[in-house]
Amino acid sequence: MSLNDFLLGSLLYLAAAVISAPIAKRLGLGSVLGFLAAGAIIGPSVLGLVGNEGEAVKHFAEFGVIVMLFLVGLELEPSKLWQLRQKIFGLGLLQVAGTALVVGAASLVISSGWRESLAIGLILALSSTAIVLQTMEEKGTLKTPVGQSVFSVLLFQDISVIPMLALLPLLAVASAHGGDDHSASLIAGYPVWAQALFTIGAVGLVLVAGRYLMRPLFRIVADTGTREIFVAFALLIVVGITLLMGLVGLSAALGTFLAGVVLADSEYRHELEMDLQPFKGLLLAIFFIAVGAGIDFSLIASGPMLLGLSLTAFILLKLATHFGLARLFGLNGPDTSRFSFALAQGSEFGFVLITFCAGLGLLTGDMPGLLTAVIALSMAAAPLLMMLDEKVLQPRFADGDFLRDHDAVSHSGADVIIAGHGRFGMTIGRVLNAQGKRTVVLDLDSSQVDTLRRFGFKVFYGDALRLDLLEAAGAKEATVMVIAIDDREKATELVKIARHNFPHLKLLVRVFDRSHAYDLIREGVDNVYREVFGSSMDLAKDALMALGVHPYEAQRTITRFRALDEKLLRTSAAHANDESKLIDLAKQSRAEIARVFAADKGGGQTPPDVAWHDDDKSTP
Amino acid sequence: MAKPTIVNRMRVLILAAHPRTVQSIAQRAMSRALEGIAGVTLRDLYALYPDFNIHAETEQEILLAHDLIVLQHPFYWYSAPAIIKEWLDIVLEAGWAYGAGGTMLAGKYLMTAISTGGRADFYHAKGRNRFTIEDLLAPFNQTAHLCGMAYLAPFVVYAARKQSAGDLATAAESYRQLIEGFARGKIDPTEHLAAGYHLPDGFKRRHAL
């Protein structure tokens, strides 16, 4: 490839990325889908702007997946990884084995026998680390419990590729000297025990070097103060591990992931993250575009029925298996759905395995082409499926439409109903409990509810907006209702419901900002609490003290400021829609604050003691 | 009156209370004067408890580590600023400072160190304020008595803000000498008892008098 060709190729890929990502974002589709679509459009099947080099580009861009796993590892300290061990080796193992069996069995319909079917099952059991992690990270769900489950499974899949590569040739006894050189590592010629030693040695090397060698090296490199060198060193590590793993035939993604974990508690973590993030993003974008470009539309056109059926069957079977597993592992309704949909696609590594198995003679006839198409299309469908879950199914879980029913709420004469037990409501609950007040808590975030239950809080899953639930929670008997839901509209709605049905309840409501406060004050609620106002006041007080103001002075300042601001809030509520009036009031209030504080300070003067020490003629 | 044969060094705790430190002149001068004296602990109550949430256990522990407790504050409405009262209410618990088993303070010394707005001659049966300072401080006197403590004569800076800077400095210096004298064991506290104060039994028992 000449330089110009290279630049032209880069131009196309970058342009595709830059154009598609914003459009996809605007459409609410997430960038992965945008990249895949852009790839399909510029690929050989549609515009033909990029051609056969797509495969090579893909291999190159697979490096993005490796960088990504390094970054994932960086966020996962060894202790956290240890906590995940059950999920990784329990849930992960069952996912691979279960899906391989279910999908494999179904494929008997079109395969040439159980050997081919088992290979198919194993290939399709894998899910796309790249797509899933990228999508979940974009949505910020990776750190949630279900995100951790998904991640654990992906991690196990990555690990399982190694034994698969070792075992698939055994399956292919028929073709006696099978195996092309896809697994051909430098150590392939050695006996098995030696290979095992090499493999363990390589992993050990990564772990030990990560712990004892990389840190001092990073220190030296960081001391140069040259950012480029630091970036280069970070890339050097990732590339080095990739090659090392290649040598012993291990998954590079796994190797870099481990290196990431080892470095997770190092002081350079944040810098590494920041420096590698752009590489990861860019490479993944190119990778997705290449996958999109690789979708062979002619194949779809030639056998649409078979392909369509296979694809649908594959996705449905995978979904079903995951549903079963998730239930088995005690995930709740919404999380089961999230988990199942997240993993319901084929893996980029599947492409590699297809070529590998075809070389072994395990896959015959049209099977490799069909599988490739199924995987590619399922990857394209993956973001759509996750969206289906998020946009259609999850809201219905939230509405309590199915699977998780509202808990049977019981109360033994609660004093307080707390609606919403997030960070805000939880603190309130703890204070009230400390005083021995009986609280009933309603929350709609089911994983939050489960977690809190485990911590021994009396929390019920349910929508506080439902009248029957409120009654079950004891709204008739309770004295106070704390509304701490983190949804503005719902909070307002709940205020209306409560005021209408339980007029005796004293309402204390968390509000988001001034305008929300105005709404509720006009709704007749006296006790509104701007959610961050209190902590900004606390901080302001500490800031005053840090500036040398006496603590008591600071305390009084804050208390008074607060009172004046609350007063402004209440007078303003009546004029919420009249901006010029609001500005007027704000100005008046500022003047008042200035006046109060000036008077308080005695205009900076020390007040005289005249009245105490001079003979006062007016004293009777 | 029997007295201890040797004067002991005393660990002195100054409980200072002024709600508006920025505006203080007299109290500030008094506090400054005590800086650097070994064996003297100064605690600014309004700074420690700006929300009045006085922590009894902490305060009690500190009390136990001292022999002479000085309440140092401006004279406000013929008494102490609010936090001193709150401090007494919270810290001097029944069964700890007084009442059955409440002997933790017995044998210690209590003193008031104040600055006033009024002149000395106001504090007189015939003066504008109709009572002497000692009369007005009777609650502290009796508090000490109930707790088995020796109540010392109050240290007073009269008409504090009317004084010239020089006079105030002189007053602050004599305050320093008094406290330092107690801290170093140079001044015998039993010779500084408030006029007419009779040592309570609890105090005498503690000192085997």
Ligand SMILES: Cc1cc2nc3c(=O)[nH]c(=O)nc-3n(C[C@H](O)[C@H](O)[C@H](O)COP(=O)(O)O)c2cc1C
């Ligand atoms: C609220 C208040 C009450 C006061 N009450 C008295 C009082 O009862 N008798 C008196 O002599 N001076 C009184 N004063 C005057 C203070 O005692 C005087 O300002 C203070 O001792 C000066 O000390 P400083 O400069 O540290 O504030 C009062 C002052 C204030 C502000």
